[in-house]
Amino acid sequence: MGVLMSEPVLYIVATPIGNLADLSARAQEVLGSVDYIAAEDTRYSGRLLAHFTIKAPMISVHDHNERQRSEHIINLLAAGHSIALVSDAGTPLISDPGFHLVRAVREAGYRVSPVPGCCAFVAALSASGLPSDRFQFIGFLPAKSGARLQTLKPYAAHTETLIFYESTHRIVDSLAAMAEAFGGERYAVVARELTKTFETIHGDTLQNLLEWIQADSNQQRGEFVVLVHGAPASEQGDQIDPEAERILHILAKEMPPKKAAGLAAEITGEKKNRLYQLLIQ
Template structure:
C-alpha cells in the first residue's frame, strides 16, 4: 500500500492556463478531492478531464469532514484539498483540516501555484522585501477603521483582499486612517480578461474609482505602502515617553498593556522595553 498523503493543491485564480502539470496529475491520481465548492470546481475538473470524486469542505462543515478524511487516509487513500481559486488556506478554509491531518501523523504535501496576493505584489511596484498579509478587513466601518488605525504605523507593505461591495468604503477608511497621500495599489480581476492594476495616492485612487463604476467590480487585492521609517521612529519616542509615565504608577505588565492600547504598538514590544528600562 502506498503512503497516504493530503495534497494541498493550488488552482488558477482566473486564467486556466495557469494550472500546473503537477496539479493536474495529482488531481487525476488521488482517490478524493476535497473542494471548497464542488459545483464551482466541477468546471475546472471538466476542463482538464479530471474524473476524481469530490466532496465539499468549506467554512461551515470543515470540522465535520475531518473524521471522514482521516478515515480515508487511514485506509491508504490520498486526498487533494483545493479551494475555489488560488492556494487553499489563504483566506480560504483548510487550516483546521491540515492541522488535524498532521496531528494524525499523515503527510501534508503542498502543490504550489497561483496566489492572488503574490501575483499582485510582484506587479504593484511597492516594496516586496517585507510585507504583511491581512486578508479581508472587517465588514463594518467602525471595526475596519480600528484595524486600519492599528496598522497605520506599520512599515511593511500591507496587503488586503476586498470585495466589490466594500472596495470604495475600504478605500475611504484607508484615506481617513493613513492620510490622503499614502500610496495604494488596487489589483482587480487578476489574470482575467479585465485585469487592472492601478496605483496612486489613496485620495486619487478613490476618485478615479468613483468615476468609473466598472473599476469597482470584481475581486480585489489592495496593497498599501508602509509607513515611513521616520514616522515610526517618532511614534516610538512618544511611546517610550508614555511608557515611562505609566511605569511610575503601575507594574511592568500593566504599564505595557496600557501603553499598547494608547500607542497602538505591540504589547510584547513594550513589555520588553519596560524590562530594559527597569534593568537600566
Template sequence: MSEPVLYIVATPIGNLADLSERAREVLASVDYIAAEDTRHSGRLLSHFNIKGQMISVHDHNERQRCEHVINLLGAGHSLALISDAGTPLISDPGFHLVRAVREAGFRVAPVPGCCAFVAALSASGLPSDRFQFIGFLPSKSGARAQALETLASNTETLVFYESTHRIVESLKAMQAAFGDARYAVVARELTKTFETIHGDTLSGLVEWIEADSNQQRGEFVVLVQGAETATADDAIDPEAERILRILAKELPPKKAAGVAAEITGEKKNRLYQLLIA
C-alpha cells in the same frame, strides 16, 4: 501513490492555463478531491477531464469533515484539497483540516501555484522584502476603521483582499486611517480579461474608482505602502508633541492630531501616527 497523502493543491485565480502540470497529475491521481464549492470546482476539473470523486469542505462543515478525511486516509486513500481559486488556506478554509490530518500522523504535501496576493505584490512596484498580509477587513465600518488604525504606523507593505461590494468603502476607510497622501495599488481581476493594476495616492485611488463603476467589479487585492520611518531630521518638535499629548487626554486621536497640527504646523498624519503608535 505508495502512501496516503493529503495534497494542498493551488488552482488558477482566473487564467486556466496557470494550472501546473504537477497539479493536474495530482488531481487526476488522487481518490478524492475536497473542494470548497464542488459545483464551482467541478467546472475546472471538467475542463481538464479530471473525474475524481469530490467531497465538500467549506467554512461551515470543515471541522465535521476532519474525521471523514482522516478515515479515508486511514483506509489508504489519498486526497487533494482545493479552494475556489488560488492557494487553499489563504483567506480560505483548510487550516483545521490540515492540522487535524498532521496530528493524526498523515503526510500533508503542498502543490504550489497561484496566489492572488503574491501575484499582486510581485507586480505592484511596492517594497516586497517586508510585508504583512491582512486578508479581508471586518465588514462593519466601525471594526474596519479600528483595524486600520492599528496598522497606520506599520512600516512594511500592507496587503488586503476585498470584494466588489466593499471596495469603495474600504479604500475610503484606508484614506481616513493612513492619510490622503499614502501610496497604494489596486489589483483587480488578476490573470483575467479585465485585469487592472493601478497605483496612486489613496485620495487619488478613491477618486479614480468612484469615477468608473467598471473598476468596482471583480476580486481585489489592495496593497498599501508602509508608513515612513522617522529620522532624526524628521523628529516631531517636543513642544508639538507636548501639545498633542495634552489634547489627546480630552479628544479622540484624529481630532487631537488635527487640532495640534493647526496649532503647531506639524503634519496631521505624522501626529496621528505618533499617537496610535
C-alpha cells in the same frame, strides 16, 4: 496518465486565480491521480476539473463543515486513500478554509504535501512596484464600517507593505476607510481581476484611488488585492507601534522596566532604548 499514489497523502493544491493555463502540470497530475478531491465549493471546482477531464469524486469542505469533514477525511486516509484539497481559486488556507483540516490530518500522523501555484496576494505584490522585502498580509477586512476602521488604525505606523483582499461590494468603502486610517496621501496599488481579461493594476495616493474607482463603476467589479505602502520612517518620528506598546505595558506589570523593555524589543523588533524611555516617562 496520472501517477499511482503509494501512500495516503493530503495534497494542498493551488489552482488558477483566473487564467486556467496557470494550473501547473504537477497539479493536473496530482488531481488526476488522487482518490478524492476536497473542495470549498464543489460546483465551482467541478467546472475547473471538467475542463481538465478530471473525474475524482468530490467532498465539500467549507467554513461551516470543516471540523466535521476533517474526521471523514482522516478516515479515508486511514483506509489508504489519497486526497487533494483545493479552494475556489489560488492557494488553499490563504483567506480560505483548510487550516483545521490540515492540522487534524498532521496530528493524526498523515503526510500533508503542498503542490504550489497561484496566490493572488503574491501575484499582486510581485507586479505592484511596492517594497516586497517586508510585508504583512492582512486579508479581508470586517464588513462593518466601525470594525473596519478599528482594524486598520493600528497598522497606520507600520513600515512594511500592507496587503488586503476585498470584494466588489466593499472596495469603495474599504478604500475610504484606508484613506481615513492611513491618510489620503499614502501611496497604494489596487490590483483587480488578476490573470483575467480585465486585469488592472493601478497605483496612486489612497485619495486619488478612491476618486478613480468611484468615477468608474467598471473598476468596482471583480476580485481585489489592495497593497498599501508602509509608513515612511520619517513619518513615524518617535512613534512606537501600538502593538509593541501594548506588549511592553503587559510585560512591565510583571518585571522591572529595563527587563520589560529588553523582552518587548526582542518580541517586536522595536529599539530597546525607545521602549525603556517610554516606560520611565
